[in-house]
Amino acid sequence: MQNKVISVEEAVAMIPDGATIMFGGFLGCGSAHHIIEALANSGKKDFTIIGNDCGMAAGPQGEEFYGMAKLVHNHQVKHVIATHVGxxxxxxxxxxxxxxxxVDLIPQGSLAEMIRAGGAGLGGVLTPTGVGTIVEDSxxxxxxxxxxxxDYLLMKPVRADVAVVNAHMIDKFGNMWYKGxxxxxxxxxxxxxxxxxxxxxNVVEIGDIQPENVVTSGAFxxxxVDGGKL
Incomplete structure (x- = not known):
């Protein structure tokens, strides 16, 4: 079996300038903070970032530039595709x-389904959300x-070069279990x-996550990156 566990430095080295990157998380909850921090310190730039939001100007412990906000603040991002940036x-x-x-703002549920369609190889998503609004001009x-x-809007499927995601427990094959x-x-x-x-x-051994509790298969x-040891 391939050893999938790598260092955060190795992870960042795989992400080139100009990459389109999806970032999981909701205002930093469920974001891959160590990878984002290393990417913010890398000097790489011209990213297109896709996410629910762009993090927050201040984190829950008072830290400055929480989550993807670091990348935006550093002028490493040229294009944002998100649902909320306030x-x-x-x-x-x-x-x-x-x-x-x-900046392209897309209704939250529409963006989630557009990403789902991209992952499933579908040609788009039909949704009534946004009919008669500026979403039609997107x-x-x-x-x-x-x-x-x-009436429905046909929204394009969305894919990325890289997805940077996070889970509470991941076994060494990559099976993921999320907390809350x-x-x-x-x-x-x-x-x-x-x-x-x-x-x-937390990186755990294969078998430590019960099969019925696996939410994202390690096949994806x-x-x-072992965030617990950083």
Whole structure:
């Protein structure tokens, strides 16, 4: 069996400038904080980042630039695809004032389903969310369709070069178990990228996670970073 456990430095080395990266997490809950920190310190840039949000300007312990907010603050990001960026003022400054950042906002449920479609190889998602709003003008909207008298938007599937995800327990094959609400976007993102790097709060042996408790199969995971030993 391939040894999937690598160092955080090795993980960051696999992510090139200009990569499109999905980041799991919801305002930092369920984010791969050690990988994000190392990426923020790497000097790499021109990323397109996809996530529920861009982290927060301040973390729960008062830390500055929590989660993906570090990457945005460092001007390492050129394009944000997210559902909410209000907790990261740098996004507004760089997109509206500096004009150095492109931002595409997508309804939360739509983005989750678009990523799910990308992972499943589907051609898109039909959703009534956003009909008659500026969502229709999004580059991710392929047009409107009427089915049984109801209007829907056809939204593009979304994939990435890299998915950086997190789970409370990951065994050495990559099977993942999430604690509480940390599962959020991590589940669908692990299916929708060419390279999946999972940060584990705890790396455990194969068999320590009961088969019925596996949420994301290790078949989707290329590499594991042991966040508990960093």
């Amino acid at each position: 907790m990261t003022p740098d996004v507004a400054t760089q997109s509206m004032v500096d004009k150095t950042l492109t 580059p991710f909207c392929l047009g409107k369709q009427t089915i049984d008298g109801k 609400t940390t599962r959020n976007f991590n589940i669908v993102m692990a299916t929708a990228a060419d390279l999946v790097i999972a940060e584990a709060d 995971v290329n590499y594991i």
